[in-house]
Amino acid sequence: MIETAPIWLTLKLAFLTTIILLFVSIPLAWWLSRSKSIFKTIAQVMVSLPLVLPPTVIGFYLLLAFSPANSFGKFLEHYFDIRLAFSFGGLLIGSVIYSLPFMVHPVLSGLSSLPASLEEASYSLGKTKIQTLFKVLLPNIKPSLLTGIALAFAHTIGEFGVVLMIGGNIPGRTNLASIAVYDEVEALNYYNANIYAAILVAISVIILFLLYFSNRKLQEVKIL
Amino acid sequence: MIHFSLQKKLHAAEGFLTLDVNCEIEEGDFISLYGPSGAGKTSLLRMLAGLMQPDSGFIKMNDEIWFDSEKKIKVNPQQRLVGFVFQDYALFPNMNVEENISYASSKNDSKKNIDELLEITGLSGLRDKKIQTLSGGQQQRVALARAIAREPKLLLLDEPLSAIDNEMRAQLQNTLLTIHSQYNVTSIIVSHNINEIIKLTSKTIHIKNGQLVEYQSPAKIFCNKSEDSSALKCIFLFSEKTGNDYHISVLTGNQVITVNCSEEEAKDLRNGDEIEVSFKGAKVFLRKL
16 A cells, blocks of 8 residues: 555645745736836746756756755755755745746736726725735736646646655655655556556646636626 | 926827926816827826826925925825726726725725715615626716715816716716715816816816917817807718708717708718808808818
8 A cells, every 4th residue: 555645745845835835926926017127027037947947957956055065055054954955845945936937927917917007096095005915906816816826736746856856755754746656666566656646636636627616606706 | 276397208109298287276176188199188197196207397285295306205196185087997896886985985984975975976776786797887986986985185087988978978977066066176087078078177278299288268278269150060971962952961069960052062072071061141151171
């Protein structure tokens, strides 16, 4: 029989990654949708890079950065006693970076599709930027938020290259379900590999189904 | 009283346009802003509301300074107490009619105010309705009620009635007049409709290419300045022959009128031609423009 730890670890990673991404992506997407600064283009490139780079490349450079042999890793270990290489913390940071475009892009396209006059109307009604964000902007891009949450979650579950490079395969700490599939196949345990794989397929289908079903409901509410 | 002098270089369709308008408006006045498209009317309203930064100039609202480029004063739109009715209404789709209006008022004891506003704007029966289910005229009423709920010192209306049919337009004009007399708020409306300007406003700011051309009563601005004061500008529709007489039908404003003419006058006219029709005694004269 298979161990359930890799499944739970995968879900925990996906859950925490999604929560962190929500906090990071909403301000980032809002800034991207309104800014005309030169840094905007640089930020867009950085956000989209994980879409085009091979995951192993991102994983490799993060591993180098986290390594206590290099300056950033040394700094973290010396001042904060944190070692990110081959740890769950390192996986979490890698996942956040790797899934960033999957959250930022839907939220950004949602915010950009709202007419600027909604925001301006709220300001001229005396509301601050934060009140406007939470009471006007975000409630009107619910489908985009939902898409971002579901894609970021599902994409983290499906990670392989980044997490293998950063995390290795330490039982209970960094052995995720996607890596467990690879391990079992290498050991010729096709039966176990199949169970892990089937569970991943099921989780992904359920998430995507929930996403499209709720977005459909939201659309209907809009029309009625 | 509001006194402003605003300058800004704007990107227009035909290149750059320098907006430069200096004007004083008495408290409680209802002013119209008239001029061709791209003259800078919307930009002027946006600068007054604080949604667009002028290059230089000042805005004085009674004793308060809202903007002064020399003293580096710039009051946020949040602090200006301006009611802005946007051309696209800018209603919040996630809220119903009542929530849109109450969003504007910060106090909890304003329930009575909101009921009163719903009553004046004829929205009492629609308070729980979603914005998407309303007609254009109803949405316009919500936008108006929301702007007033802010209890503004200055009400800015950016072509609020341009997308609404004539019958509803007349009703909304009456609502605007009621609101203006009840709340006595200084108001500026952008409009292309001369009828509307004369009906609603006491003075017109006429701007062209970013410059103030005239600032006086609309009746004076729009009185016929051609030599023949009875001449009507019309669009030719069609001609008909009955016996030896010719009749032509023309469109003037929203009305179609039929006048007699000679075969000679009617023969060169094509559907859509602009013509001038003038009356002297019982005679009718046509002139192709």
